[in-house]
Amino acid sequence: MKLELRGITKKFGDFTANDSIDLVVEPGTVHALLGENGAGKSTLMNVLFGLYDADGGEILLDDEPTVFAGPGDAMAAGIGMVHQHFMLVPVFTVAESVMLGHEEVTGPAKLLDLGAARAKVKEISDRFGFHIDPDAVIEDLSVGAQQRVEIIKALSRDAEVLILDEPTAVLTPQETDELLDIIGQLRDNGTAVVLITHKLREVKAIADQITVIRRGKVVGTAEPTASQEELASLMVGRDVSMTVSKEPAQPGEPMLVVEGLSVVDPATSLKHLDRVSFEVRAGEILAVAGVQGNGQTELAEAILGIVPTAEGAVTLDGSRLTGSSIREALDAGIGFVPEDRTEDGVVADFTITNNLILDLYDKAPYSKAGAIDTAFAAKNAKEQVERFDVRTTSSEALAGSLSGGNQQKVVLARELARDLKLLIASQPTRGLDVGSIEFVHKRIIEERDNGAAVLIVSSELEEVYALADRIAVMYHGKIVDIVPPDTDRDTLGLMMAGAHEEEAA
């Protein structure tokens, strides 16, 4: 089935998320929709899927204009969508999840025909080699398997157009490769696939056509043969360097020493972190790689003391941190960039000025005789905004009004304002545009060169490669191994699935 979008416009208040976008997807092809976070890719697909009403434009299926009142209509017309955040009920079985919304019933009482649903799941699973048990409960499945359930869901409805929204964000490199294989199979079966992504590697690997979107507009199309640099500059609108240059590390004395650290979930008694030991030297960046949810977040938080540790010890520059308060840890010279910047990094309803002194407000020179020296805070804010290139109309603007990249710059400016012995940064560039990523990476490397130990937690391998002097891979709450930064992608990927280095190489 051929899908065509003509002049799709979608506005949220004054903000135009999609500005008369045209797109044609032919059957049996993979069409990549490339753009940065916030460029309007997902909005466009939600319009197509009937989740949003368009303010203008039309959708044509096989050249027939079509109107979708809701996702039900879109699915009936043969459009399937795999959402970035899976649309699966955690407590349902696979069969129940797949049948939901178009259930078959049987018998005089018209009860659910679970047998038919099971058979359907099994048939599709076998056809593509998915290895999905129809009776497995969704929440017990790995993320990769849940995604395959989503694909089964779409295929069980005979989807002829399949939209995949950032499908690889949560996958290991191996799972990503498997998914790309599946997409290839679907294409060969005649399905039109729309792949929404900001990852250039995948686009080059699988796409037949590429449409680049920036700030809600189509800014160009490209062939898959185009280089990553070309695609990136189309996406960002200016030339960007894909790698930040950095000098080799000059590691000094061990600064952070972690010994046998464990973190236990109080509700379920499960171990998030299982006897983790490692050290980070001054002037070195240790990047923790791993698929999300394998204990990295807890590791970063446990070092600072946000989550209580069950056993083990953390030592910073020779003095013990375990058991000290967060305030004491910060005063000892730890800078912390949290994973979720909008929730934990900034106070959205505070001004930039106040966000910049969240951890310093009670210390001279920010505080004078027990009150905040507002004049000094304002002066400080002005300098920091300039130094970190925070794009804002005024340092008195609310932090919540800033874009993600600029919020992250505020967090970094605040954390780097003190003399640090250790910088911990969780997912420091998640959701940032390519330009901001470059900036954040430069600052982190600068901090290393100033002699701080740096611990980075990132689920993006590109970022790990860009920053790491050594790479620690985590799996199921343990550090699988610590390897040099030139370890290849496949080996890292296997380690992220739990294999040790010798086995993986």
Place this chain on the structure above:
Amino acid sequence: MSATTVDTATPDAAASGDVLRTKSWKGPIGLGAVALISLLVFGIGTPSGADTTFSVATSSDFVHLPTLTIASKLAAIVLSVIALALAGYSAYLANQYRKPGLWLPIVYGMAVMGALLSWAGAGRDNTSIQVTGLLTSSLFLAVPLIFGALAGTLCERSGIVNIAIEGQLLAGAFFAALMASMVGNAYVGLIAAPLAGALVGAVLAIFATKYWVNQIVVGVVLNMLVIGLTSFFFSTVMSDNPDLNRSLGLAALPIPLLSSIPVLGPVLFDQNLLVYTMYVVVIVFQIMLFKSRWGLRVRAVGEHPKAADTVGIKVNRTRVRNTILGGAIAGLGGAFFTVASGLAFGKEMTAGKGYIALAAMILGRWSPRGALAAALLFGFADALRVQLGIIGSDIPSQFLAMFPYLATIFAVAGLVGHSRPPAAEGIPYKK
């Protein structure tokens, strides 16, 4: 890099799977403590030589069962030891990471109750413990709780928190009495009651889905509103025209044959139409909620509304319908207080039963079957209080009245495992 490498590279943590599991001792410890108290107080505390008389016979029995007289102390000790043994068995299971089946808490509960009754009835020569009567009134007192808990289950399964059950019961009770009195037929009350409850449910639904008001706040406000309105009409219109608030009762309709079964027959099958309706409603919704298309969709809406929306299920429409349906069922339960009990309407006559129904819903883990069991437990405790009051027990009745709620707290804390409400309950669905 071949695919087989991935398979052989299974990590230790994943291979041994659940090494991180911990043993849950809360349940066995709780059971053991209660059994021990039972042994010490009911077993050792019963004077030697005293007898307890249980009578099960009623005049309608075909088969005549004699009254049963047993040595109180011996019975209490034996039953307490059985309870202690069951606690030990559950500890054995916990040590192997297993959970006991449903039979265990049931048998355990019966043993402890038996010990309690043996102790309470010891040495009271003139009276006996009326088992049939106890069970009948247990069921009867449980009826409004069952309807209320069922209403709560239907609403919460779709994601709406229904604190307004109390108000729905009261509105049902009021409207049933009013309409039945006007027409002069108690059965009219069974039609009127659900209408009143549905109306309260509709108001809740609109505020929750259209205006995204905090559902607990709306629920509490609705309860206050219904109390105010019914009290107002009770002390004005009804007291001016006594004809509008008469005591009409539903007749008991014994089912032939079934009602002649010893003990259980008169308990289950010599009841009025509201109780029979309750049986049907529980069975129908148990099947519908877990086996039908409607049920699957309702549960999806309550767990992950966005997922339901993306497969074309109308989230808010489902929630509104379920909340109104739940209101109607709670309203029908309200008819218990007036027409089904043969009473006229009285001010605030539901006396907090709606909140207890919520506790039954939680203890029953959001299923109609569980709600039934939990409500029966509460009903039994209530009936026991009355029964012990009659034979003149040493325990203050307030303590007995507290018992089911203590049991709820213990049960929710550990015995029945982690109770897990529908994930999206109370959260308005905004696109």
